[in-house]
Amino acid sequence: MSRASLFVPLGIFISILALGYVGFSLDARNQLPSALLGKPFPEFSATSLLRPDVKITKAELLGRPVLVNVWATWCPTCKSEHEQLMRIAATTDVLMVGVDYKDTPERAIQWLEQYGNPYDYVLDDRDGSLGIELGVYGAPETFLLNASGEVVYKRVGDINVRIWENELLPRFQALEIAMRGQSGAGR
Amino acid sequence: MIISSRVFRARSGAVLFACMFSLLMLGSAMTHAESQIDIYPFADEAEERRYKGLIEEFRCPKCLNTNLAGSDAPIAKDLRGTVYRLQVEEGYSDQQIRDYLRARYGDFVLYDPPFSAQTWYIWLTPVGLGILALALLARLLGRARKQKPVALSDADRGRIAALLEEK
Numbered sequence A: 001m002s003r004a005s006l007f008v009p010l011g012i013f014i015s016i017l018a019l020g021y022v023g024f025s026l027d028a029r030n031q032l033p034s035a036l037l038g039k040p041f042p043e044f045s046a047t048s049l050l051r052p053d054v055k056i057t058k059a060e061l062l063g064r065p066v067l068v069n070v071w072a073t074w075c076p077t078c079k080s081e082h083e084q085l086m087r088i089a090a091t092t093d094v095l096m097v098g099v100d101y102k103d104t105p106e107r108a109i110q111w112l113e114q115y116g117n118p119y120d121y122v123l124d125d126r127d128g129s130l131g132i133e134l135g136v137y138g139a140p141e142t143f144l145l146n147a148s149g150e151v152v153y154k155r156v157g158d159i160n161v162r163i164w165e166n167e168l169l170p171r172f173q174a175l176e177i178a179m180r181g182q183s184g185a186g187r
Numbered sequence B: 001m002i003i004s005s006r007v008f009r010a011r012s013g014a015v016l017f018a019c020m021f022s023l024l025m026l027g028s029a030m031t032h033a034e035s036q037i038d039i040y041p042f043a044d045e046a047e048e049r050r051y052k053g054l055i056e057e058f059r060c061p062k063c064l065n066t067n068l069a070g071s072d073a074p075i076a077k078d079l080r081g082t083v084y085r086l087q088v089e090e091g092y093s094d095q096q097i098r099d100y101l102r103a104r105y106g107d108f109v110l111y112d113p114p115f116s117a118q119t120w121y122i123w124l125t126p127v128g129l130g131i132l133a134l135a136l137l138a139r140l141l142g143r144a145r146k147q148k149p150v151a152l153s154d155a156d157r158g159r160i161a162a163l164l165e166e167k
Helices: A004-025 A076-091 A105-115 A129-133 A161-186 B002-034 B045-057 B074-089 B094-105 B120-146 B154-166
Strands: A045-048 A055-057 A066-071 A095-101 A121-125 A141-145 A151-156
Touching (some): A066 A076, A076 A105, A105 A121, A129 B074, A141 A161, A151 A161
Antiparallel strands (some): A045 A055, A066 A141
16 A cells, blocks of 8 residues: 555545535536527417417517517516516517416416516417427526527526626627628628 | 344344335335326327337426426426327327427437537546546456465474464
C-alpha cells in the first residue's frame, strides 16, 4: 500500500459530494427539454374560446413573434402568472395566444372577465388534444415562436418577472430585430 | 447460553426484517400494477397484449419514474388514450407509435436515451468502470505472480517438523 492510495476513499467521498452539489443545484432538473425546440409549431385547427363559431389555425400565428401560453382555471400557478402576462400584453406587441387546456369553457370565460384577458386569441382545448400535439404535460407551459412559426423557447412553469426579463424578453427583442432586418432588406 | 440467545435474537431480527421488506416490495408492486382502470374494447387478446406492452414501455412525462401503465397522472391517462387511438383506430405500427410520442415528448418517454452530446457519460461510465476494474485485476494478478517461493534453511525445516509432530 503506497501512502497515496490511502487517500482514495477520501477522493471517492469528495467526488460523491461534488456530484450531489452539481445535481441538486441544477435549476429545474425536473423540466423536460421540449421536443419542439427549433422545430416548426405543429399545424392545428382549434375553436376560439370566446367566439365558438371561429376556427383558428397556425396561419394566424405567422408573421410576428408569438407567445403561446398553455393555461387552465384549475391551475393555481396560472393564476399567479396571470398578472405578468397582463403586463407583457400591455408593454409589448408580441402576439399572445392562450391555450385553455383541459378546462371548462364557462369557467375560463369567467376567469378572463374577472382577471382580464391578456390574449389576442384563446384556443379551446378542452380535451387536451392540442396539448398532446405540443408535448404539454402540465400547466402552465409557454412557447415563444418566431415570425416563421418555429419554437425558439419553451418554459415549463410560471412566467414571472425573472423569467420574462432574463429568458423571454432578450429572445423576443432578438426576434423583433431579426424581423425588422428582414423587412428592411425586402424594401 | 447468553451468547447463543443473542445470536438467535439477531437472526430472528434479520428474518423479521426480510419478511417486512418483501411484504413492502410486494405491496408496491401490486399498487404499481393496479393503478390504472381505463376500459377500452379490443378486437382480440393479441391487440390487448400489444396495447399493454406499449403502455408499459413508455414513461409518463409528468411523473419521471413511472410508466404510462402505472401512473394516475391525467396526462398519463390522456396518453394511454392516445396510444389506444393510434393503435386501434389509426392502425399505427409499434414503431410509428414510438415515433409519434417521441416527436412530441422527446427521448424522455422512451426510457432509452440515444447517444448524444448530453448523454455520452451515461453510456460510457459503465464501460470506463469496466476498464478500471480490469486494470485493477490485472495489476493484482501481476503482483501475485511476481511473488517467489522463499528458500527455507535447515533450521526452519527442523522447527516446522517439530511443530507438525506436536500435533
